[in-house]
Amino acid sequence: MKKIKSYDDLKKLRDQKAAEITATDADIRIIVGMATCGIAAGAGEVFDSIAGEIMKLGLENVTVVRAGCMGACHSEPTVEVVKPGEESVLYGNVDSARAKVIVNNHLVRGDVVKDLVLEKNYETVS
């Protein structure tokens, strides 16, 4: 692995990776909140279910991410769908079955699963 030897090295790597994850291309990111609390609420099963469904459907350009806590303890497990050019959608109270519905409806057909949507009531500094 290439070591970062200068500030410029880091800047270059940052620009390259930022382009990869900010979904300027057709990539979709599905983020599963997997801190201790999320995992205790069943986020592990949700992650497996989403990953399995994506494999089954043969969807490309979808990255499933294990992230930390999104803060919505009242509605764990939580899943966020980030599609390029669209406002991201936060889902709560997701279980294995609902995860499959999200993949099929939101990812494949582009229909947001309204019943499970949580209001994203925060702004994040970039």
Added chain:
Amino acid sequence: MSGKIQLRIALRNCGVIDPENILEYIARDGYMALGKVVTEMTPEETINTLKESGLRGRGGGGFPTGLKLEFASKNKSDVKYIICNADEGDPGAFMDRSILEGDPHAVLEAMAICGYAIGAQEGFIYIRAEYPLAIERLNIAIEQAYERGLIGKKLFGSDFSFDIKLKYGAGAFVCGEETALINSIEGLRGEPHFKPPYPAEKGLWNKPTTVNNVETLANIPTIINKGAKWFSSIGTKTSKGTKVFALAGNVKKVGLVEVPMGTTLREIVFDIGDGIEGGKEFKAVQTGGPSGGCIPAQFLDIPIDYESLKSIGSMMGSGGMIIMDEDTCMVDIAKYYLDFTTDESCGKCTACRIGNKRLFEILEKITNGDGEAEDLKKLKELGDIIKDTSLCGLGQTAPNPILSTMKYFYDEYEAHVFDKTCPAGICSSLTKYEIDKEKCIGCTLCAKACPVSCISGKVREPHEIEQDKCIKCGACYKACKFDAITKS
């Protein structure tokens, strides 16, 4: 819900990036702040930026972070240390765990920045062993940062090197106090010692040391990247930036929230938290954990910052926020926290070891219905003495839950002592269950539910509770479908 009240700075990457992949952190400007300070700024400039930002310690005390670093930087020594205090122990608090699990690199980067600022070459993260996932993710993060050369020797081609190691705490609450924490890292008993000397002068192995809390550190990279002015434009006059709170208790939407300083309690409880569960009335909010106090409804509109919370007898603390509804007994709450602090007192100083035990005993006496007028005077007097004479922060703040509830809910203490009743119906010794003969239809459900068989009566005839035998468990009260059982 009115707009977006939450602003996430410390939590900026939590739930956004994969914490086990350093590239995702780098993609979101990770390690850019470290690169900037090491290659473009002097240690003095770094410290001045943090001083100008107005960042204050998020672990409880609220001491200005830049100033703390400046003290350690001015003490000359070839060896200095940075410590990250990840010994989060307040009941109901999980801000630091969430940051470590969701964005471990932010903490590593900030530690290296602090190391550069004071001239330290090594950092320790003191983390509770009860946080296995946070430990696992930190270990992965440290390994990846070393592989990339972002911590370790000669960072960014400069002469600055910085190593980070983990040290595990065994779960003693007092080890969150910095001098006790340092003792624990050194392999000694986790007991605090008198300050001065402060860690900035004689810290870990008697070398100048800066101890910072996880959330404080998580703010630092963003301050460096966006500038002191940007940070100090957020918040109140004395408290800049945001604060993370762990919202818990009788509120509809429990969770982790980060709001600008100066947000009101009402906004947190009713807008973000969506109000009280089950349509009940808001009674109080407990902030600051076992060191803090209970804030009644009259202060819901106070803008939260270090000073305002202190002025009403509570404190910012690390960010636990427990919402209580009308069914909460404030004397019982005070007793709960005293039970915690007496358990966690290290026993070194008399005021804390024995004083808090006596406070707890008096509270027990009152909640058992044996309280006397004299006890209320004693609670206040002894509480004030313990605050003044304890060695460390644990003892100095332990009486706060009692003193603040006595200040705002004195009528509840009086009810327990003089009327021998618990208005909220929580203290079982003071609670009495009775059957309303008019309403009882003799369905026998209560008799079946009673674990000590003290309810008698024939089928379809009013039943009766034998008061001498009743253990006040409330099983009958819950079982009755006709509201025939009263609690008083």
